[in-house]
Amino acid sequence: MISQTDQRSRESSGRILQVAEREIGRIILDIHDGPVQNIFAALSQLYITKRRLTQSMGDEATDELERISRSIFLLENSLNEIRMFMGTFRPPEFERRDLIAVLEGLVIQHEEITGKSVSLDVYGDLPEVGLSVKISLYRILQEALSNAARHGQARRHNVVIAAESDQLVMDVTDDGCGFDVETVLMGKHGVHIGLEGMRERVSVLGGRFEIKSTPGMGTQVRVMVPLQ
Numbered sequence: 435m436i437s438q439t440d441q442r443s444r445e446s447s448g449r450i451l452q453v454a455e456r457e458i459g460r461i462i463l464d465i466h467d468g469p470v471q472n473i474f475a476a477l478s479q480l481y482i483t484k485r486r487l488t489q490s491m492g493d494e495a496t497d498e499l500e501r502i503s504r505s506i507f508l509l510e511n512s513l514n515e516i517r518m519f520m521g522t523f524r525p526p527e528f529e530r531r532d533l534i535a536v537l538e539g540l541v542i543q544h545e546e547i548t549g550k551s552v553s554l555d556v557y558g559d560l561p562e563v564g565l566s567v568k569i570s571l572y573r574i575l576q577e578a579l580s581n582a583a584r585h586g587q588a589r590r591h592n593v594v595i596a597a598e599s600d601q602l603v604m605d606v607t608d609d610g611c612g613f614d615v616e617t618v619l620m621g622k623h624g625v626h627i628g629l630e631g632m633r634e635r636v637s638v639l640g641g642r643f644e645i646k647s648t649p650g651m652g653t654q655v656r657v658m659v660p661l662q
């Protein structure tokens with residue numbers, strides 16, 4: 435049984451999370467409409483200049499053509515990176531889609547971007563969950579999968595969602611290289627926002643966050659959030 439104060443505080447954190455997601459959506463749109471269009475325009479100019487130079491001067495313009503090709507390479511790379519960032523961070527339609535649908539979308543996107551295979555298993559009757567739970571689990575799964583691919587070089591990722599009587603459990607495991615959790619959490623290797631962010635999101639929901647990792651054996655992130 436959760437108190438009225440807890441209920442109010444969860445509702446307000448849900449609204450804050452929703453505003454934050456809208457902000458992310460707006461920032462991504464700004465990046466798309468501004469820098470992405472400018473890079474695209476600059477690239478088009480460079481393609482045209484390169485074609486004209488090749489036609490009019492050929493071998494005489496080798497140095498200029500080399501410089502233009504390098505600039506094209508850099509701009510194309512930047513465009514691809516920005517596009518990947520926009521695709522990864524663009525918030526899904528949290529209000530209209532249920533929890534499993536948004537998590538499935540994320541899993542498919544991760545498989546497409548990384549080429550890794552991700553299994554998603556759901557156990558128990560999943561009740562309708564609030565917006566704050568949906569957004570938090572989505573962002574936590576995104577970070578856990580991204581860490582597994584970036585740091586763990588994992589080949590397989592497994593995601594299990596289980597509805598128990600009074601809580602929802604999400605387990606994300608990978609078969610990557612693992613790491614020494616204590617050393618990382620003590621901050622000896624600089625600031626890491628990802629794991630801290632996961633812990634924060636779970637604590638706002640009144641839930642529990644656990645991470646187990648064994649060097650050479652893989653990592654397991656477990657999140658438990660109460661169901662009202």
Ligand SMILES: Nc1ncnc2c1ncn2[C@@H]1O[C@H](COP(=O)(O)OP(=O)(O)OP(=O)(O)O)[C@@H](O)[C@H]1O
Pocket residue numbers: 578581582583585586587608610611612613618625626627628629630653
């Ligand atoms: N699944 C994993 N496999 C292997 N190492 C991991 C895994 N998850 C986390 N780590 C280790 O823990 C560190 C902290 O992770 P965290 O997500 O907090 O920060 P980060 O990924 O380095 O940076 P960011 O702030 O962009 O998330 C990583 O740098 C990495 O060394």
Ligand SMILES: [Mg+2]
Pocket residue numbers: 577580581627628629
């Ligand atoms: Mg990270």
